[in-house]
Amino acid sequence: MSEQTERQGMSPGRRVVVVGAGMAGVQTAVALREQGFSGPLTLIGAEPHQPYDRPPLSKAILLGKAEGSALDIDFETLGIELLLGREALGVRPDDHELDTEAGPVPYDVLVLATGAEPVRLPGAEGVPGVHLLRTLDDAERLRPVLARQHAIVVVGAGWIGAEFATAAREAGCSVTVVEAADRPLAEALPAEVTAPMTAWYADSGAALRTHARVERVEPGAVVLDDGARLPADAVVVGVGARPATGWLAGCGIELGAHGEIVADAHLRTSAPDVYAVGDCASFPSGRYGERLLVHHWDNALQGPRAVAATILGEADVVYDPVPYFWSEQFGRFVQYAGHHASADTLLWRGEPAAAAWTVCWLREDRLVALLAVGRPRDLAQGRRLIESGARVDPGVLADPARPLKEAVV
Structure with missing residues (x-):
């Protein structure tokens, strides 16, 4: 037994x-x-890659600028057993067994990290030329579509729809984006920002x-309904994603209103010795006073350190990050940090018509969120x-010529 493992x-x-x-x-x-x-x-994945x-x-691989994005990790040296191309079918918490298509896998501790899956367009499944991007x-499958410079209809003007439209235009395709709402990113940001x-x-x-x-x-x-x-030589559906948890139905693990695994502040689920992390799980945020479900890369990077510490006995580890994500679209680098649902004031730094704001x-x-273009x-x-929760001077905050750090009072 290693000294660190024994200590924990x-x-x-x-x-x-x-x-x-x-x-x-x-x-x-x-x-x-x-x-x-x-x-x-043991690490189990449904995909064979x-x-x-x-x-x-949605960027380099889609445009043929890269052949893959395999993670540079030596699993063998780390002693991590990879079981790929093996779909999980269910969990039996009382038996401490995970059911997979290749048979049951026993565990002492189980971590659920199955991510999210794209929402499909009703009635479009099986229609030739309809694509998802996950x-x-x-x-x-989409690379040759872009290479042939087809006419493409993108359904959904959210983050993934905008990123794909950007890549398709860069490839020389004719692109039409259709959005049911009155504006892009309607579910993510207020109208004055979008x-x-x-x-x-x-x-x-x-x-x-x-x-x-x-x-x-x-x-x-x-x-369209009108x-x-x-x-459309091809249709790309980008109407959102939902936690990939359908396989957990009837397993006795609590799921939330959006189908996500309900985790506590230490990323433990309702089942003993079962944890959840990443896009498939929500967690209570003391910082924002509500439960958060975050479908972004940074959450998948930060959460694992917290869940590992909890598994190893660090009882005081609480997962309460400042959510962060970025998007590259139409020649702009867009970044967001925080959670603005409970904000009472919105301030602009710079003019919305400018290249950067x-x-x-x-x-x-107190600053609770910001979007930087x-x-x-x-x-x-x-x-x-x-992260600091410091009080800020709104006047300084609104001055784009002054660094944000000078706004602390």
Whole structure:
């Protein structure tokens, strides 16, 4: 038994099984080793590929600028057993067994890190030319579509829809984006913030149609509910994602309103010796006073360190991050940190028509979230202000010529 493992109260003979070979699952396994766990450790993934990073899928891989995004991790040296191409079917907590398509896998500790899956467009499944973009295989199927410079209809003007439209325009495709709401990113950001983003589509040569609901998809066309018929050599669906937890139905593990695994502040689930991390799990945030479900890469990177520490006996580890994500779209680098739902004040730093600007959300003179477009220094300093909880001077905050860190009072 290693000194660190013994100190943390985790017997090296206990077997840890991690379900999900995406970023959250891989980083959980790595964190366990880094924090001293020396026992048997198994990582199970449904895809047959070596574990890979997802952000390049909508960028370099999609455009043929890279052949893959396999994570540079030596699993063999770390003593991590990889079971790939093996879909999980259920959990039997009383028996401490995970059911997979290749048979049951016993565990002493189980970590659920199955991520999220794309929401499908009703009635479009099985129609030729309809695509999703979530996996490496999805990106590989879309690469030749972009290379042929087809006419493409993107359903959904959220983050993934905008990123794909950006790549498709860069490849020379004709792109029309249809959005049921009145603006892009309607579920993520308020109207006054998304207003300047609407022009980005036209500036890039992409057509954006809002208040547009898809009635049906036919081979070669998308038909809207107003009767409009949009020619489409290919259709890419980007209408959101939901936790990949359908396989847990009836297992006795508590799921939330959005199908997510309900975890506590230490990322423990309602079942003994079962933890959850990443896109598939929500957690209570003391910082924001509500339960958060975060579908972003940074959550899949930060959460594993916390869940590994909890597994290894660090009882005082609480997971309460400042959520962060970024998006590259239409030649702009967009970054967001925090959670603005409870904010009582919105401030602009810079003009929305400018190339670079930032929006700050405050609650009782404390910064709780910000969105930075082309201002990475604002993001870095603002994120630290959110983490510190310091009071700020709104006047200084709104002055784009002054560093955010000078706003502390």
